[in-house]
Amino acid sequence: MLNIPDSKHERIVIVGGGFAGFTLAKKLQNKPVQLVLLDKNNYHQFQPLFYQVAMAGLEPSSISFPLRKAFQNCENIVIRVAELQEVKTKEKRILTDQGEIYYDKLVLAMGTKTNFYGNQEIEEKAFSLKSVSESLYLRNSILQDFEKALMEEDYDARQKYIDVVIVGGGPTGVELAGALAEMKHYILPKEYKEIDYKEVDIHLIQAGDGLLKGMSTEAGETALKYLKKLGVNVILNKRVQAYNGHEVVINDGTTIPCSKVIWAAGVHCHKVQGLSEESYTRGNRLIVNGHLQLLTDSSIYVLGDQAYLSDNTYTHGHPQVAQVAIQQAKYLAKSWTKNLKNNFVYNDLGSMATIGRNKAVVDLPKMKFKGFFAWILWLFVHIRSLIGFKNKLFVLINWMWNYITYDQSLRLIIKPFKRK
Ligand SMILES: Cc1cc2nc3c(=O)[nH]c(=O)nc-3n(C[C@H](O)[C@H](O)[C@H](O)COP(=O)(O)OP(=O)(O)OC[C@H]3O[C@@H](n4cnc5c(N)ncnc54)[C@H](O)[C@@H]3O)c2cc1C
Incomplete structure (x- = not known):
């Protein structure tokens, strides 16, 4: 049972404590509504830095924030995992794996999941x-x-362990490829001395004719140049057709033996049972009007x-x-508390991606730049966007340490405990 206390106020149920749900709840805290x-998960996740956790550059706790801690001083919120x-x-109720509750207003902010295209x-x-x-x-x-590679004498078998294929040349694929290349150049020669780091191949396969498709052509071209300089094998205009855990098959018939394929080729939304088919469009996104109301249910x-x-x-x-x-959440909170009538308008602040140490590309609405200063801006924007002072400080210290020592010190293999 969800066991939500009764309240004299209108009940707003927010599903998802990501960027949108979290921001909306913050903006409505201590307002005369009951927020559920x-x-x-019991924490908010900062997805843009997942790749740094995967590359042992940051601890998971630096980019996650417990929801209960975030709303410690908030009287009108009930949090449930x-x-x-x-x-x-019709009944204005939702069903969860923990029970059922009614809502006056329901906000869906469940983000996306990886799209493997079937x-x-x-x-x-x-x-x-x-x-x-x-x-x-x-x-x-x-x-x-x-x-495992250290213990493998056979060259081909060893390659399988150390080579990596990344599928998708968007920001996630590009940032991952850059970070892996850094690991290859700076960590392997120091800590895995018996592996010849030059044997490590990092392949980035992109279906389109350039990288970072959501950004400018210049940004994509610069990212390509940076990655090539870091020794990443960027394969454009090719699609991965199959992968059986041992070998990647590309649509031109080429194969790459590999035990690690990272799929960063797209996302789509969760389908919500109970909503009609006409509520959805491409990628299972839900169609809303200018007030962010579902077209099929106000x-x-x-x-x-x-x-x-x-x-x-x-x-x-x-x-x-x-x-x-974030902007949609702020708009919605404002439109409810101030009774706004205007539609949501997105203010594009720009986009950016980093490619290894010292290098990034930045597209701002009025200017584009790249290189070291773009990287500094990337660092600043990401630190600023993290939730919690401790997280900001820890990430800053980690990055400064990594920058000075060319090292990340989090290479622990912590296996989940399994009860016998
Ligand atoms: C690896 C990666 C890198 C990215 N890099 C960038 C970047 O550099 N810059 C940028 O602007 N954007 C980036 N993005 C995209 C950005 O993270 C998303 O656009 C943003 O998170 C969307 O916010 P949201 O609130 O809609 O969803 P999310 O932040 O995804 O939050 C959704 C929440 O819903 C919860 N949830 C999902 N399903 C359910 C359910 N059934 N019941 C209850 N809870 C549920 C999830 O646990 C999650 O907390 C990146 C995304 C990824 C995956």
């Missing part, structure tokens, strides 16, 4: 990066494979990656990025 915040299963729109085998065998748990799993696998609001709002500027919906989620 549901998430399947529960997973949404169904919406009963390829079951790839889904089972490849790694993805959509949660702190997956990032840790990848970190363990990379480190364990280095250990008591349901949708925010962030899950929302699809088409306007004159964004005819195919907004990009699925953190800023859209």
Whole structure:
């Protein structure tokens, strides 16, 4: 049972404590409403830095923040760790894995999940990066494979352990490839001396003709140049067709033997049982009006990656990025508390991606730049966006330490305990 206390106030149920749900709850804290915040985890996750956890650069606790701690001083919020299963729109009730509750207003902010485009085998065998748990799993696998490689005499068998294939040339794929290349150049020669680091191949496969498709052509070209300089084998205009856990098959028939494929080729939204088919569009996004209300049900609001709002500027919906989620949450809180009538308008603050140490590309609305200063800006923006002073401080210290020593010191293989 969810055991939600009765309240004389209107009940707003928010599903998802990510960028959108978390921001909305913060903006409505101590307002005359009852907030029920549901998430399947008891913490907020800062997804843009998952890849640094996977590359042993940051601890998971530096990029996660406990929801209860965030709302310690908030009187009107009830937090429950529960997973949404169904919406009963006629009764204004939701069903979760922990029980059922009613809502006056429902806000769906459940983000996305990895899209394997229906390829079951790839889904089972490849790694993805959509949660702190997956990032840790990848970190363990990379480190364990280095250990196995040390004990393997046969060249081909060893290659399988140390080579990595990344699928998808968006920000996640590019940032991962850059971080792996750094690990190859700075960590392997020091700690895994018996492995010839030049034997490590990092392949980045991208279906399109350039990298960082959501950014400018210049940013994509610069990222390509930086990655090539770091020794990453970037393969453009090719699709991965199959992966059986041992070998990647590309659509031109080429194969790459490899025990680690990281799938960063796309996301789609969770389908919510109980909502009609006409509520959805491409990628299972839910169609909303300018007030972020679900077109098919005005008591349901949708925010962030899950929302699809088409306007004159964004005819195919907004990009699925953190800023859209945050701005939509702020808009919704304001429109409820101040009774605003205007539609949501997204203010694009720009986009950026980092490629290894010292290098990044930044597209701002009025200017584009790259290199060291772009990297400094990237660091600053990410630290500023993290939740919690301790997290900001720890990440800053970690990054300064890594920068000075060319080292990350978190290469522990911590295996989950299994009861016999
Ligand atoms: C690896 C990676 C790197 C990224 N890098 C960047 C970047 O550099 N810059 C940028 O702007 N954006 C980046 N993004 C995208 C950005 O993280 C998303 O756009 C943003 O998180 C969307 O916010 P949201 O609130 O819609 O969803 P999320 O932040 O994904 O939050 C969704 C929440 O819903 C919860 N949830 C899901 N299903 C259920 C359920 N059934 N029941 C209960 N709770 C549920 C989840 O646990 C989660 O807490 C990146 C994403 C990834 C995966």
